[in-house]
Amino acid sequence: MSYLSASSQLAKSPVTGDALSDQMGQSETMRLLIIEDDRDAADYLVRAFRETGHVADHAADGEEGYAMALDGNYDVLIVDRMLPKRDGLSVIGELRDKKVETPVLILSALGQVDDRVKGLRAGGDDYLPKPYSFSELLARVEVLARRRGGRNEDTVYRVGDLELDRLSHRVTRGTEEILLQPREFRLLEYLMKHAGQVVTRTMLLENVWDYHFDPQTNVIDVHISRLRSKIDKGFSQPLLHTIRGAGYMVRDGAR
Amino acid sequence: MGALGKLFRTTAFKLTLVYLTVFVLFAVFLLGYFAFNTQRLFIEQVTEAVNVEVTRLTEQFNAGGIRRLTLIVESRSRRPGSSLYLVTSPGGDGLAGNVGSLPTGVLDTPGWTETVYRRIEEGETSELHRALVRVSQLPGGFKLLVGRDLEERDRLYKVVLDAGKWSAAAVIFLGLIGGFFVARRVLRRVDAMTETTRTIMGGDLSERLPVGSSGDELDRLASNLNEMLDRIEALMGGLKEVSDNIAHDLKTPLTRMRIRAEEALRNSRSEADYRAALETTLDESDSLIRTFNALLMIARAEAGQARGNMVEFDAAEAAHSIGELYEPLAEEQGLTLEVVAPEGVKVYGNRELISQALANLVDNAIKYAAPVAKADGKPSEVLVTARAEGDHLLLSVSDRGPGIPEADRSRAVERFVRLEQSRSVPGSGLGLSLTAAVAHLHGGELRLEDNAPGLRATLVLPRFGPQPQTHPDRREAVQAPGRQ
Numbered sequence: 001m002s003y004l005s006a007s008s009q010l011a012k013s014p015v016t017g018d019a020l021s022d023q024m025g026q027s028e029t030m031r032l033l034i035i036e037d038d039r040d041a042a043d044y045l046v047r048a049f050r051e052t053g054h055v056a057d058h059a060a061d062g063e064e065g066y067a068m069a070l071d072g073n074y075d076v077l078i079v080d081r082m083l084p085k086r087d088g089l090s091v092i093g094e095l096r097d098k099k100v101e102t103p104v105l106i107l108s109a110l111g112q113v114d115d116r117v118k119g120l121r122a123g124g125d126d127y128l129p130k131p132y133s134f135s136e137l138l139a140r141v142e143v144l145a146r147r148r149g150g151r152n153e154d155t156v157y158r159v160g161d162l163e164l165d166r167l168s169h170r171v172t173r174g175t176e177e178i179l180l181q182p183r184e185f186r187l188l189e190y191l192m193k194h195a196g197q198v199v200t201r202t203m204l205l206e207n208v209w210d211y212h213f214d215p216q217t218n219v220i221d222v223h224i225s226r227l228r229s230k231i232d233k234g235f236s237q238p239l240l241h242t243i244r245g246a247g248y249m250v251r252d253g254a255r
Numbered sequence: 256m257g258a259l260g261k262l263f264r265t266t267a268f269k270l271t272l273v274y275l276t277v278f279v280l281f282a283v284f285l286l287g288y289f290a291f292n293t294q295r296l297f298i299e300q301v302t303e304a305v306n307v308e309v310t311r312l313t314e315q316f317n318a319g320g321i322r323r324l325t326l327i328v329e330s331r332s333r334r335p336g337s338s339l340y341l342v343t344s345p346g347g348d349g350l351a352g353n354v355g356s357l358p359t360g361v362l363d364t365p366g367w368t369e370t371v372y373r374r375i376e377e378g379e380t381s382e383l384h385r386a387l388v389r390v391s392q393l394p395g396g397f398k399l400l401v402g403r404d405l406e407e408r409d410r411l412y413k414v415v416l417d418a419g420k421w422s423a424a425a426v427i428f429l430g431l432i433g434g435f436f437v438a439r440r441v442l443r444r445v446d447a448m449t450e451t452t453r454t455i456m457g458g459d460l461s462e463r464l465p466v467g468s469s470g471d472e473l474d475r476l477a478s479n480l481n482e483m484l485d486r487i488e489a490l491m492g493g494l495k496e497v498s499d500n501i502a503h504d505l506k507t508p509l510t511r512m513r514i515r516a517e518e519a520l521r522n523s524r525s526e527a528d529y530r531a532a533l534e535t536t537l538d539e540s541d542s543l544i545r546t547f548n549a550l551l552m553i554a555r556a557e558a559g560q561a562r563g564n565m566v567e568f569d570a571a572e573a574a575h576s577i578g579e580l581y582e583p584l585a586e587e588q589g590l591t592l593e594v595v596a597p598e599g600v601k602v603y604g605n606r607e608l609i610s611q612a613l614a615n616l617v618d619n620a621i622k623y624a625a626p627v628a629k630a631d632g633k634p635s636e637v638l639v640t641a642r643a644e645g646d647h648l649l650l651s652v653s654d655r656g657p658g659i660p661e662a663d664r665s666r667a668v669e670r671f672v673r674l675e676q677s678r679s680v681p682g683s684g685l686g687l688s689l690t691a692a693v694a695h696l697h698g699g700e701l702r703l704e705d706n707a708p709g710l711r712a713t714l715v716l717p718r719f720g721p722q723p724q725t726h727p728d729r730r731e732a733v734q735a736p737g738r739q
Contacts, residue, residue, distance in 0.1 A: 112551070112555060131540075131544055211580075213552075213610070213611040216545075222587050
């Protein structure tokens, strides 16, 4: 498949059926509410989430979405920013005022940094500019749902025989200590915090480097392969996996 | 009436009317003043002359009695242009004089009276004249009346009034005509300008307003507007060029995508074929989105919309951070990446955008230097530096790639321009223009210089934020200083 290697530098690889089933296999069922006025986009999302084993409801405007979010017990709300009757940010603001702390992911055609900041300030937990890929959305929603569970605040993360101590900044695999650069440590920390979940390149860039722009070249891949050579090289069981078309995942055990 | 109505509504015509009114009022005042004073003078002369005569005649009466008086009065009465005289007996009969009839009672009131009269030779039906007379009582019951005709004064009044009427009429007439012509002249020029602007608004930007040779305020306005039009035309031209480029660079991948899809529909046999075609389509759409985002960012940066997010931050830290992000990539590409940035170089700006601009420069440096390093078989260095120089922060990225020939440097930052040598390297062709746009947003510039060999790209940013200034012309600001 030569075209893939030719284009792999240019763009993130596309979603494939394999990748989706990879992602799906790892997660628990989530209850999602999609507040989006574009009927086609919403239908596609509902279908795609169902195919990946989740429950997704749909609200077509701000009022309906607000009422449903208030009543229903959802794990994550996916809210479009521009909605009829009531705009997305005010829905989120009102929910937060009513002490509804369900994580919210904002979808928006406005993708600049200041728009993003505005969205997060209004009470959103994550912000994804349109057009987005479903794998990116799924990965982010899963991270949000997991966060709600309040897990992963441990001081030591363990995946298989890999151990990361967040206080002493020590990383060991089996009995062997692995020396990491500070940034490599933060990269691994983020991956292990979300062990078993797909983490996309954009998520890594945002959370580990705090950049919200799109570097022309896929610099993240090189960082990952460096990290991989430190934690996986010489071990029979690889822990850092590439999920084709989506991102990366730290996971114990064979696929 | 429409055209005339338009004429009457012009400023020039309204001003004419105002001036005309003021002028007429002034003329009326002047004439009135003149008439009043002349009349006063006339009356003074009349009274003086009459007084003198009364005194003389009284003296004659005192010396020679009534006989002598009547003789003198008779002789004086016959002189042409003489005063008015009347001497009456105590019984009221006229003894001498040239006054024929008087209203009753005039003779009974001594002193000055303005009255009407007829001359003695005039008939009962002839017109009455106006006169100012003095009646004096003489010893023995005789009465002496001396006066002057006032026709002269009335004629003067009439002359002044006529002069006033006619000159006012002439002034108003000439003023209106003048106003009409001035207004029409101004209106014509304004109409010509309006006509031209309509053509321009209709889309013909090459049209220019007519400029006269008088250098008056309308000419100045017209030439200023023409300069504005020059600027707009240049900007529109630039915009058109840009949109043509955008159309080209977005249409090319769109066409490619469409062809692939079509071909897949026609030729694909297996699911794998379809899958492969779809994956390629996704790749291409991703790269389109990327191009689109970059364009939006440039547009926003150029429109100055990101000014709100500026803070003071450590530029050295930002440089190290970008260096750290790209270092593994550089190493993988057979290059070394070094960051030289002393701590505590602060700059006021948008950290995210400046980081992105720097990332673009580093990305470019790696892209272009890598093939050269590979060909040489030894690693070359990409150097990122941050340093303060006066009021400016200099963020520069130097590489040992092929560089950009001096003649091409100003073109290199234009949108979508990809110099010949860069065609083989993937990229949207927007990196440098995005970087230049970020520099301008901060009131700085992007300099491209010779690194002998290679390219040194330097972001020059004011350390204390953008200073208020007029928009620097994009091309001027990015012009690379010549280095021989």
